[in-house]
Amino acid sequence: MCPYGGKLVGGDDGWTGATVVCHCLLVETADSLVLIDTGMGLDDLRHPYRRLGVPFSAAFRPSGDTSEAAVERVRRLGFNPTDVRHIVCTHLDLDHAGGLPDFPDAAVHTVTPEYEAAVRPSLRNRARYPRCHFAHRPNWRTHAVDGDSWFGFESIRVLPGVDPEIVMIPLIGHSRGHTGIAVHGDDGWLLHCGDAYFNRNEIKTPHSCPAGLGAYQRLMADDTRARSANQERLRELARTHGDEVRLFCAHDPAELDRETAAA
Numbered sequence: 001m002c003p004y005g006g007k008l009v010g011g012d013d014g015w016t017g018a019t020v021v022c023h024c025l026l027v028e029t030a031d032s033l034v035l036i037d038t039g040m041g042l043d044d045l046r047h048p049y050r051r052l053g054v055p056f057s058a059a060f061r062p063s064g065d066t067s068e069a070a071v072e073r074v075r076r077l078g079f080n081p082t083d084v085r086h087i088v089c090t091h092l093d094l095d096h097a098g099g100l101p102d103f104p105d106a107a108v109h110t111v112t113p114e115y116e117a118a119v120r121p122s123l124r125n126r127a128r129y130p131r132c133h134f135a136h137r138p139n140w141r142t143h144a145v146d147g148d149s150w151f152g153f154e155s156i157r158v159l160p161g162v163d164p165e166i167v168m169i170p171l172i173g174h175s176r177g178h179t180g181i182a183v184h185g186d187d188g189w190l191l192h193c194g195d196a197y198f199n200r201n202e203i204k205t206p207h208s209c210p211a212g213l214g215a216y217q218r219l220m221a222d223d224t225r226a227r228s229a230n231q232e233r234l235r236e237l238a239r240t241h242g243d244e245v246r247l248f249c250a251h252d253p254a255e256l257d258r259e260t261a262a263a
Contacts, residue, residue: 001060001095005212020060021253022095024070025192026077027183029162032085035106036166036181036192037250038070038099041133045069052094053127060095071102088158088166090194091175092118093128096250101136108138109158111168114177115142117222128175128220143168150182151241153233171196171234173227174220182245189245190259195220197231197249203238207231 001020022039040052045066048057066072071081081103088109089097097118100108110118118129148155148167156168156179169180174195181192198217201208209217221227238247246262248255 001062003060019253020251021256023192023248023250023252023256023259024073025181025183025190026070026074026084027164027166029164033074033079033083034086034088034159034162034166035070035074035084035103036088036183037090037096037194038087038103040069040095041099041102042066042069042071043101043132044094044098051130051132052098053130056094056127069102070099086159088168088181089114089179090181090192090250091178092133093175093195094130094133096194098130098133100133100138104136104138106139107141109141109143109168111156111170111177111179112142112144113172114175114179115140117176145170151237151245153180153237155182171230173223173225173230174217176222178222188243191237191245191247193234193247193249195250196227196234198251200249200252200255202231203235203247205235205239207235 003018003020005018024039025036027034040062044051045062045064048062074081074084082105084103084106086109087103087106091114092110117125119134121129143156145154146156148157150167150169153169158166158168165184167182169182171180172178178194180194180196183190197203198213199209218224234247237245248259
């Protein structure tokens with residue numbers, strides 16, 4: 001996406017042309033693939049105004065490049081999209097779950113509050129949860145916190161017995177059921193923070209955020225106080241366990257470049 005705003009969105013150090021990405025993570029297990037978020041789908045990119053709505057499409061200007069859709073990226077890696085048997089969502093906003101129709105047979109994992117907010121949206125939330133993204137009747141798998149702990153955070157084991165381990169970390173605030181998704185790899189943990197923050201400088205100490213992004217986060221927050229508190233917890237995690245956990249968010253292109261290079 002190429003939203004209006006320039007440095008108000010990208011800051012001084014690096015979102016070239018204020019480019020915004022939708023960072024998805026593909027996890028290969030012994031017998032299947034697990035997709036963390038889907039970004040926008042093929043039909044969203046072909047018909048953004050109809051699928052994503054006029055305000056969002058006009059403000060964020062999706063590129064329309066269908067080769068960047070998750071389903072096409074899966075194919076380019078040499079896999080069949082039907083190999084994606086599980087999709088684990090940080091949340092169900094239109095730019096995170098728009099690709100669900102491209103994987104109609106996959107089980108879709110989310111926490112119960114986010115599922116309820118998306119399938120029965122309030123008037124305020126109808127734009128963030130378009131009905132067309134769920135019209136194919138996804139195979140929902142809803143989860144609740146079960147008492148496990150991960151680096152001091154509440155956690156939910158999504159697929160017990162699957163290697164690598166995948167854990168949902170409740171990080172409410174941006175949406176009612178927003179979660180981070182932690183994946184344990186050979187070199188430690190990756191934590192996909194979704195929209196818990198938008199710019200890598202937000203989890204540094206001291207932290208900063210471009211003014212436009214900060215305003216947008218406050219505008220979209222379901223619970224501003226909880227969002228701010230969870231950002232501080234992520235900063236503490238980065239300070240104290242940065243050698244064990246690599247954090248990245250959904251929309252910072254510099255983080256996407258960093259993780260792509262590492263992969």
